[in-house]
Amino acid sequence: MKIAMIGHKRIPGREGGIEVVVEELTTRMVEKGNEVVAYNRHKKGFKCPKEYKGVQIIDIPTIERKNTDAVVYSFIATIRALFGKYDVIHYHAIGPSFFLIIPHILGKKTVVTVHGLNYKTPKWKGFGAKFIQLGEQIAAKYADEIIVLSKEQKEYFQKKYNRETNYIPNGVVEQPREKAVEITKKYGLNKKEYILYLSRVVPGKGLEYLMDAYKQIDCELPLVIAGGTEYVTEYREMIEKKAKEDDRVKLIGFVEGKVLRELYSNARLFVFPSEAEGMPMSLLEAMSYNCSCLVSDIPENKEVGKTYVQYFESKNTESLKQKLIESLKNDEFGKNDLKKYIRENYSWDFVVDQTLQLYSKIIR
Numbered sequence: 001m002k003i004a005m006i007g008h009k010r011i012p013g014r015e016g017g018i019e020v021v022v023e024e025l026t027t028r029m030v031e032k033g034n035e036v037v038a039y040n041r042h043k044k045g046f047k048c049p050k051e052y053k054g055v056q057i058i059d060i061p062t063i064e065r066k067n068t069d070a071v072v073y074s075f076i077a078t079i080r081a082l083f084g085k086y087d088v089i090h091y092h093a094i095g096p097s098f099f100l101i102i103p104h105i106l107g108k109k110t111v112v113t114v115h116g117l118n119y120k121t122p123k124w125k126g127f128g129a130k131f132i133q134l135g136e137q138i139a140a141k142y143a144d145e146i147i148v149l150s151k152e153q154k155e156y157f158q159k160k161y162n163r164e165t166n167y168i169p170n171g172v173v174e175q176p177r178e179k180a181v182e183i184t185k186k187y188g189l190n191k192k193e194y195i196l197y198l199s200r201v202v203p204g205k206g207l208e209y210l211m212d213a214y215k216q217i218d219c220e221l222p223l224v225i226a227g228g229t230e231y232v233t234e235y236r237e238m239i240e241k242k243a244k245e246d247d248r249v250k251l252i253g254f255v256e257g258k259v260l261r262e263l264y265s266n267a268r269l270f271v272f273p274s275e276a277e278g279m280p281m282s283l284l285e286a287m288s289y290n291c292s293c294l295v296s297d298i299p300e301n302k303e304v305g306k307t308y309v310q311y312f313e314s315k316n317t318e319s320l321k322q323k324l325i326e327s328l329k330n331d332e333f334g335k336n337d338l339k340k341y342i343r344e345n346y347s348w349d350f351v352v353d354q355t356l357q358l359y360s361k362i363i364r
Helices: 017-031 069-081 096-105 126-142 151-161 182-187 207-215 234-244 257-266 281-288 299-305 317-329 338-345 348-363
Strands: 002-006 035-041 055-060 088-092 110-114 145-148 195-198 223-226 249-253 269-272 293-296 310-312
Touching: 002 017, 002 069, 017 035, 017 055, 017 088, 017 281, 017 348, 035 069, 055 069, 069 096, 088 096, 088 348, 096 110, 096 126, 110 126, 110 348, 126 151, 145 151, 145 348, 151 299, 182 249, 182 257, 195 207, 195 257, 195 281, 207 223, 207 234, 207 317, 223 257, 234 249, 269 281, 269 317, 281 293, 281 299, 281 338, 293 299, 293 317, 299 310, 310 317
Parallel strands: 002 035, 002 088, 035 055, 088 110, 110 145, 195 223, 195 269, 223 249, 269 293, 293 310
Antiparallel strands: none
């Protein structure tokens, strides 16, 4: 099959969960004999390769501003894809899906993966939120197939649109633990001697609640905040201000590769306070490293975390503070059989096979 992927920022890359998913899907689909083209969103300073592990990559120009970046990219990528003679055009996220009505009208087969109901998070307001909502409505009405990552999302589409969807959760690669080498050199971090937040620094991830709760506890362990943000925003400035007010906080920015692996491998506690998710890839990755995890009690986190992680009430600083204190006293919580649980429930090979079967179904 010949497949187009639209909606991610850039591969190879780890700017967000969608990028991790698209990279795993595309490279594994190529290994199974398919031709896959990924439409990357252009970014100034990023050298876009023409090919990555057999995946063809096309760099799509855009206007690099918050409210135009994804819209312009998605439109141009869609127009380009119309001429690619694809069996399937696969959109990732509901915002970019706004434009799938064009290939639909022209008789092209489309699939949408709903990575989250983004407009429900504080990150998106005004035009951005409305655009994403319209994308959801168009996907629900016109996509040949929809993939959801949680049972909560499946129920949502059934109740709101009377639309059947396909529940195919993301996978994760089981990881060996790595010794603290680079993180000790760069940041002075040692095994079991820091608390880790590893996700994007954007509204809706709940980072401000974590920082406020951490500030109130008597703890010598530093709070390491690892994650990037695309734009200079009031939110980022607020997070930077909070970090300066507490010298225990280490704001280290975007990480990948060996540094990322070492951070997961050696954390005393991984905290994920997100207010809304499609499927929490950061949590899934932390669990794959056998991390002790403390997460917000949103349905998507509970669906992944089951009884293997500890929970606090979402957006409740006091609840998070108390659970932080408890979790640091019991950092072995939930680790029994965690690797087995991940291996049996979140295999990328299974995800890819299910997705390819879905493609085959609509192009018969």
